[in-house]
Structures are given as C-alpha cells and as structure tokens.
Amino acid sequence: MRLSRFHYHWLCGFCFALMAMDMPVEAGDTWPQWRGPDRTALLNEPNALPAKLSGDAGLALAWERTLGPSYSGPVISDGILITTETVEALDERVTAFAVATGEVLWTTQWKGAMSVPFFAKSNGDWIRATPAIANGKVYIAGMRDVLVCLNLETGEEIWRCDFCERFKTAVPAFGFACSPLVDGDAVYVQAGEALCKLNAETGETIWRVLEGQGGMDSAFSSPVIYELAGKRQLVVQTRNELCGVDTQSGEVIWKQPIDAFRGMNILTPTAIGDSLFTSAYGGRSNLWKVTSDDQKVWRVEQVWDEKHQAYMSTPVVIGGLFYVHLKNKRFACIDSSDGKEKWTTTPMGDYWSMIGNGNRILSLSSDGDLRLIEASPDEYRELDILKVADDSSWAHIAVAGNRIFVRHLGGLKTYTFTTP
Numbered sequence: 001m002r003l004s005r006f007h008y009h010w011l012c013g014f015c016f017a018l019m020a021m022d023m024p025v026e027a028g029d030t031w032p033q034w035r036g037p038d039r040t041a042l043l044n045e046p047n048a049l050p051a052k053l054s055g056d057a058g059l060a061l062a063w064e065r066t067l068g069p070s071y072s073g074p075v076i077s078d079g080i081l082i083t084t085e086t087v088e089a090l091d092e093r094v095t096a097f098a099v100a101t102g103e104v105l106w107t108t109q110w111k112g113a114m115s116v117p118f119f120a121k122s123n124g125d126w127i128r129a130t131p132a133i134a135n136g137k138v139y140i141a142g143m144r145d146v147l148v149c150l151n152l153e154t155g156e157e158i159w160r161c162d163f164c165e166r167f168k169t170a171v172p173a174f175g176f177a178c179s180p181l182v183d184g185d186a187v188y189v190q191a192g193e194a195l196c197k198l199n200a201e202t203g204e205t206i207w208r209v210l211e212g213q214g215g216m217d218s219a220f221s222s223p224v225i226y227e228l229a230g231k232r233q234l235v236v237q238t239r240n241e242l243c244g245v246d247t248q249s250g251e252v253i254w255k256q257p258i259d260a261f262r263g264m265n266i267l268t269p270t271a272i273g274d275s276l277f278t279s280a281y282g283g284r285s286n287l288w289k290v291t292s293d294d295q296k297v298w299r300v301e302q303v304w305d306e307k308h309q310a311y312m313s314t315p316v317v318i319g320g321l322f323y324v325h326l327k328n329k330r331f332a333c334i335d336s337s338d339g340k341e342k343w344t345t346t347p348m349g350d351y352w353s354m355i356g357n358g359n360r361i362l363s364l365s366s367d368g369d370l371r372l373i374e375a376s377p378d379e380y381r382e383l384d385i386l387k388v389a390d391d392s393s394w395a396h397i398a399v400a401g402n403r404i405f406v407r408h409l410g411g412l413k414t415y416t417f418t419t420p
Contacts, residue, residue: 029076029079029099029400029401029403030076030077030078030133030400031074031075031076031077031398031399031400031405032075032076032077032132032133032134033075033130033131033132033133033134033179033180033181033182034073034129034130034132034179034181034222034268034396035268035314035396036355036398036399039181039222039224039225039268040270040316040317041314041316041353041354041355041356041396042316042317042318042355042356042357043355043356043357043399044357045357046358047357047358047419048357048399048419049355049357049358049360049362049372049399050362050372050404050417050418050419051418051419052372052384052417053370053371053372053384053385053386054384054385054386057418058384058386058417059370059386059404059415059416059417060415060416060417061413061414061415062102062403062414062415062416063101063102063413063414064102064411064412064413064414065097065102065411065412066410066411067083067085067095067407067410067411067412068085068086068087068088068093068126069085069086069124069126069409069410070083070084070085070086070126070127070128070395070407070409071123071124071126071127071128071394071395072084072127072128072129072130072131072395072407073130073179073353073395073396073397073398073407074395074398074405074407074412075130075131075132075133075138075398076099076133076398076400076405077133077152078152079098079099079100080096080097080098080099080105080152080153081096081097081098081099081405081412081414082094082095082096082097082131082133082138082152083095083097083407083412084127084131084140085126085127086112086113086125086126086127086143087109089113089125090111090113091109091110091111091112091113092109092110092111092112092113092127092140092142092143093107093108093109094107094108094109094131094138094140094148094150094155095107096152096155097412099400099403099414102414105153105155106154106155107155108150108155108156108157110142110146110148112127112142112143112144112146113125113126113143114143114144114171114175116173116174116175117173117174123174123394124409125143125175126143127141127142127143127175128141128143128174128175128176128177129141129176129177129178129179129180129222130179130222130395130396131179131180132179132180132181132182132187133152134182134200135182135200136151136152136153137149137150137151137152137158137200138150138151138152139180139182139187139200141176141178141179141180141189141191142176143175143176144162144164144171144175144176145162145163145164145169145171145172145176145191145192145218146160146161146162146163146164146176147160147161147163147176147180147187147189147191147198147203148160149200149203158203159202159203160203161198161203161205163191163192163193163196164192166192166205167192167193167194167208169192169193170193172191172218173218174218174220176191176218177218177219177220177266178190178191178219178220178221178222178223179222181222181223181224181225181234182200183225183247184200185199185200185201186198186199186200186206186247187199187200188223188234188236188247189223190210190218190219190221190222190223190236190238192208193211193212193218194208194209194210194211194212195208195209195210195219195223195234195236195238195243195245196208197247197250206250207249207250208250209245209250209251209252210236210238210241210243210245210252218239219236219237219238219239219265220239220264220265220266221236221237221238221265221266221267221268221269222268223235223236223268224236224268224269224271225247226271226276228244228271228274228276228290229274229290229291229292229298230292231253231292232247233245233246233247233253234246234247235269235271235276236269237258237265237267237268237269237278238265239260239263239264239265240257240258240260240263240265241255241256241257241258242255242256242258242265242269242276242278242288242300243255243256244290244298253298254290254298254299254300255300256288256300258278258280258283258286259280259283259284260280260281260282260283261280261281261282261283262281262282264280264281264282265278265280265281265283266281266310266311266312267279267310267312267313267314267315268314270314270315270317270322271317272287272317272320272322272336274289274290274291275287275288275289275290275303275336276288276290277315277317277322277336278310279308279309279310279324279326280309280310281309281310281311281312281327282309282327283309284305284306284307284308284309285305285306285307285308285309285310285334285339286302286303286304286305286306286339287302287303287304287336287339288300288301288302288303289301289302289303303339304338304339305339306334306339306340308324308326308332308334308339308341309326309327309328310324310325310326310327311325311326311327311350311351312351312394313325313326313351313352313353313354315334315354316354316355316356316361317336317356318356318359318361318375319359319375319377320335320336320337321333321334321335321336321342321375321377322334322336323354323356323361323373323375325348325349325351325352325354325363326344328347329347329348329349329350330344330345330346330347330348331344331345331348331352331363331380332344332345333376333377333380335377342377342378343377343378343379343380345380348365348369349365349366349367349369350365350366350367351365351366351394352364352365352366353394353395353396353397354397355397355399356375358375359374359375359376360372360373360374360375360383361373361374361375362397362399362404363397364388364393364396364397364406365393366392366393366394367392367393368387368388368389368390368391368392368393368408369385369386369387369388370385370386370387370388370397370404370406371384371385372384372385388406388408388413388415389406389408389409389410389413390408391408391409391410392408392409393406393407393408393409394409395407395408402416402417402418402419403415403416403417404416404417
C-alpha cells in the first residue's frame with residue numbers, strides 16, 4: 001500500500017511519539033531565550049546534565065529534522081521548540097515543533113534575506129539572533145532589523161517592528177545579531193542603531209538610548225539584567241562601550257569604553273558579584289567593578305586587564321572561575337580574582353557554546369563536537385565527547401529537562417539522556 005504524504009508524516013509523528021513515551025515533557029522543561037532561563041547558561045537543578053555522552057549509557061537520538069541554515073539557538077517552552085532558518089536566500093522561516101515527537105505544529109515566514117559584506121561571508125547570510133519566549137509569545141529578530149512577535153501556540157503574528165522604517169536607520173551590515181531580552185511587559189534589544197525598549201504586548205517604543213551604533217557599526221552583543229551595587233539594571237555592550245542602563249527610564253547610569261578590532265564586542269557581559277567580565281575580539285580581557293556611593297554617583301573601576309582575546313563565546317562562571325573559549329581557538333580557565341589563566345588547551349573549534357551545571361560543563365563546538373567537561377581549576381578534564389554534526393554548529397546549544405537540542409547548519413537534532 002502506498003501512503004499519501006499526509007499519512008506518511010502522520011505515521012512518522014506517531015512513531016516518534018512512541019519512542020518518546022518514556023521521556024515525558026514537563027511544563028517546566030524550558031530553555032526560553034539566549035543562554036537559558038536566566039541568561040547565564042547555568043542550570044541550577046542537581047544533575048541537569050548527563051553523566052555520559054557516548055556508548056550505551058550515553059545520549060539517544062530522539063528525532064532530527066533537515067532545515068535551512070541558521071545561527072539562532074533553539075528555544076523551548078510548554079512542550080514547544082522554536083527554531084529559525086533562512087530559506088533559499090530569500091525568506092526567513094520560523095517553525096514550531098512538538099518537543100516530544102518532532103511534529104511540526106506550525107510555520108510562518110516572511111521576506112527577510114540579505115547579503116553581508118564580502119569579508120564576513122564565511123559567517124553566512126542567514127538569520128543569527130536567538131528568539132525569546134515569554135507569556136505565550138515568541139519574539140524573532142529577523143536579519144533586516146525587524147522584530148516579529150508571534151503567538152507561541154499558533155504562529156499568528158501579533159505585531160512587528162521594522163526598526164529601519166520606524167527610526168529611518170540603515171539596515172545593519174552584518175544583520176540583526178542581538179538576541180531579544182523579555183523582562184515583564186517589556187522587550188529590550190540592540191537594533192535601529194540604538195538600544196530600544198518596546199512594549200512586549202504591542203511593540204510600541206517606550207524609549208531609545210545609546211544611539212549612533214548603526215550601519216556598519218550595528219551592535220552584536222545581547223543585553224542582560226544584573227543587580228550591581230544594589231541596583232537591578234540592564235547591562236549592554238555596544239560596539240565601543242560597556243554600559244549600565246536604568247530599565248524603567250532608559251537613563252544611562254554608567255559607561256566604560258571597550259576597545260575591540262573593528263568594534264567587534266560580541267560576547268554577553270558576564271557578572272560575578274558586582275563585577276563584570278568582558279573580552280573583545282582583537283582586544284583584551286577585563287574585569288570591571290561597578291560601584292555607587294550614597295549620592296548615587298556611579299563608578300566603574302578596572303580590577304584587572306589581561307591579554308586573553310575572546311571571539312564570540314560567552315563564558316560560564318563556576319566556583320569563581322571563568323571558563324571561556326578564546327579567539328585563538330583554545331579553551332581556558334581564568335581566575336576571576338586576578339585574570340590569570342589556570343590552564344589552557346590546544347585549539348578546539350572556532351567557537352563554543354556552553355552550559356554549566358555543578359562542576360560540569362557541556363559544550364558544543366562549531367565543528368560539531370559535543371563535550372562533557374569537569375570544571376576544575378587544576379587541569380582540563382574531558383569526561384566524554386560525541387560527534388553530533390558534520391557541518392557547522394554555531395547556534396547555542398540548549399538543554400531542557402532530560403533533552404539536549406543541537407541546531408547545526410543543516411538541521412536540528414534532539415537527544416534524550418538519563419540523569420545520573
């Protein structure tokens with residue numbers, strides 16, 4: 001009997017559902033945005049990472065799908081996985097999958113492709129930013145400086161903001177790279193040649209600050225919220241400066257110049273206590289302490305300055321140590337107290353995304369290797385390694401519940417694991 005296309009896909013979905021029946025999806029299994037639930041790439045639940053990657057006790061491939069190219073990390077909430085792709089160098093497409101089965105729940109797409117400068121062609125012309133899920137909505141940053149808000153369950157468009165049209169600004173030369181941050185009823189993003197706060201329900205502009213970062217100078221870094229010196233604030237890195245911004249008023253309460261080759265400040269600023277770590281491409285690594293006196297005069301003081309050069313990888317912080325993948329392709333452990341390297345490895349991949357849990361780190365390299373590493377100040381200790389993709393894997397790895405999600409350039413893979 002020959003199956004119709006409809007029945008074929010239905011049968012495939014049914015088979016995947018049977019495979020996943022012993023791996024239920026809990027409502028709380030979530031990876032809703034860039035670098036996870038609190039944007040630190042740290043999972044606080046005990047044993048949130050697998051004990052093994054390879055062999056009989058290692059990861060099991062639950063399902064996989066072929067997709068167009070994307071650097072957007074997958075995001076997960078309420079049993080739904082969202083991923084993006086650029087289609088035939090013309091459109092941008094958003095697809096919602098059922099986490100348990102891989103069933104396609106909905107797709108939506110729009111015209112949105114663009115060509116980046118010739119010297120950046122090796123990094124592709126496809127969509128870059130990681131979406132954000134919050135309050136039943138998903139926020140997608142399209143390459144041509146467009147932010148689209150969709151209904152998470154249906155894919156129906158709720159609103160869109162074309163920053164170039166709204167603010168009469170240039171299309172960013174490298175595409176919209178900043179991953180949106182949703183906090184309460186607001187969404188923050190570096191777009192439209194500035195840092196913008198929009199109403200998360202309507203897309204209306206609430207404020208716009210740090211203007212003049214557009215065109216060739218469009219910002220790469222994604223914002224994060226920290227409490228520093230007793231004040232909860234938005235921390236954002238433009239192409240030239242590290243800044244603290246009041247979330248309500250948009251007041252820039254402090255700023256610190258950060259030197260980088262061609263303004264390539266890419267990683268997300270990383271907090272440890274009241275201090276912030278950042279490292280620039282072609283620049284250096286610094287730890288900056290943020291303070292405020294009784295008169296609310298803000299100061300930024302350099303704690304240390306070292307030669308390490310980052311590229312795109314944002315570090316994870318475990319036990320007062322920064323674990324970071326550097327421009328020289330080496331993975332290093334840096335002491336937060338003085339900036340000195342505890343150890344460094346031989347070159348391994350152009351880029352790593354990482355997740356920390358307890359004393360372990362799960363990393364995905366740009367050449368498709370998944371590694372389980374012990375977080376130790378003594379030496380590099382690789383516990384296990386598994387090849388999960390044969391093509392480029394620059395999208396941030398995600399973990400939700402007992403599943404690991406790998407978005408490589410040609411598709412998406414979902415693995416299940418048994419907790420230790």
